[in-house]
Amino acid sequence: DTEVTQTPKHLVMGMTNKKSLKCEQHMGHRAMYWYKQKAKKPPELMFVYSYEKLSINESVPSRFSPECPNSSLLNLHLHALQPEDSALYLCASSQGGQGTWETQYFGPGTRLLVL
């Protein structure tokens, strides 16, 4: 099973709303990632969790707040977003360990529209 699931598939929110994106994997992977992808652009890394600890924050604005409740779950809390934050948000996971970090399995993404 190489499945990463993400909910919701689509989300429309106003600039004053608070919402959360959820990601789940049951492959026993110890690294989980959030990427942002704008239209016709490549995915860009936002956060990396390694063994449930935040390991990389790519200078993401504080209106995005990640959380890793356990090794299978990854959340992205959204608050006071801007219209330019509208994008596809992708979650990924990898085994986590020498030679395995890079092979990442992606979920289908959440398409976010901020009005």
Add this chain to the structure above:
Amino acid sequence: DQQVKQNSPSLSVQEGRISILNCDYTNSMFDYFLWYKKYPAEGPTFLISISSIKDKNEDGRFTVFLNKSAKHLSLHIVPSQPGDSAVYFCAASDGTSYGKLTFGQGTILTVHP
């Protein structure tokens, strides 16, 4: 500063022929390279990878070639099938940052029946 470049936005190939997708990189610290395939409304799917200690890796119809001196890699698909039509992303990692991947802009491959 685009460290991974895919200079061909699109490629059109006849079914049964070879598809060759190209990727160039500028960061000499990159030592692991991957290709991902992405269908619309889906996340990227891992296809094949290569370490910098190798110059070729093969998996079924997919072969990746790495030319370190030219900082160039390519993905060969043979024979191409209509189901291969997708966006292909090249990605690179320097092996030091928890698997942080730097992606190229992607190439849209269309395989015609």
